[in-house]
Amino acid sequence: GDSVTQTEGQVTVSESKSLIINCTYSTTSIAYPNLFWYVRYPGEGLQLLLKVITAGQKGSSRGFEATYNKETTSFHLQKASVQESDSAVYYCALLTTNAYKVIFGKGTHLHVLP
Amino acid sequence: DMKVTQMPRYLIKRMGENVLLECGQDMSHETMYWYRQDPGLGLQLIYISYDVDSNSEGDIPKGYRVSRKKREHFSLILDSAKTNQTSVYFCASSRQSAEVFFGKGTRLTVV
Numbered sequence: 001g002d003s004v005t006q007t008e009g010q011v012t013v014s015e016s017k018s019l020i021i022n023c024t025y026s027t028t029s030i031a032y033p034n035l036f037w038y039v040r041y042p043g044e045g046l047q048l049l050l051k052v053i054t055a056g057q058k059g060s061s062r063g064f065e066a067t068y069n070k071e072t073t074s075f076h077l078q079k080a081s082v083q084e085s086d087s088a089v090y091y092c093a094l095l096t097t098n099a100y101k102v103i104f105g106k107g108t109h110l111h112v113l114p
Numbered sequence: 115d116m117k118v119t120q121m122p123r124y125l126i127k128r129m130g131e132n133v134l135l136e137c138g139q140d141m142s143h144e145t146m147y148w149y150r151q152d153p154g155l156g157l158q159l160i161y162i163s164y165d166v167d168s169n170s171e172g173d174i175p176k177g178y179r180v181s182r183k184k185r186e187h188f189s190l191i192l193d194s195a196k197t198n199q200t201s202v203y204f205c206a207s208s209r210q211s212a213e214v215f216f217g218k219g220t221r222l223t224v225v
Contacts (some may be wrong), residue, residue, distance in 0.1 A: 045218040
């Protein structure tokens with residue numbers, strides 16, 4: 001079946017340093033899935049950070065960016081300089097094109113140290 | 115105002131009691147979801163609803179049932195709650211392949 005893998009459960013980075021959170025996906029669908037990054041700040045629900053629906057394209061929001069790489073089936077999240085307010089849980093997700101199911105990775109808890 | 119509202123936000127129940135979690139959305143979205151989130155497991159899909167009375171099992175439906183009698187409401191029911199159903203439950207809605215909107219979650223503790 002379809003799946004999303006985030007290898008890091010927790011990442012700690014000092015403020016102003018660069019960040020990469022890894023995400024790879026697997027799908028049995030012929031069509032390329034839509035890919036998303038969601039973020040959950042403490043006490044809040046999940047909210048969309050960015051999405052890319054076309055393979056090869058890059059999405060960006062709030063200084064974060066992710067490129068949809070169909071060759072490596074990856075959608076890594078990157079930021080050049082993190083801030084303490086970026087501390088949150090980040091989820092990579094894909095939307096299957098047949099059943100409209102959204103499948104999430106296990107999430108990566110980002111701690112940004114001041 | 116695009117919103118998914120979950121009630122209650124916190125709930126404590128005894129083992130064997132029935133539990134009703136309610137979810138509403140004001141966007142007329144056809145598709146609604148119930149997920150649970152557990153440490154180290156991420157978000158797991160319990161049920162998906164494609165419209166009124168059109169519900170499908172997700173990946174972990176056992177021990178749960180759902181009800182969707184109006185497009186804007188989607189309820190999750192636990193008949194005879196178990197301690198392993200202690201979790202944070204998220205409701206979400208979307209219009210087909212568009213963005214998924216989430217509620218703030220319901221933290222359920224079964225003792």
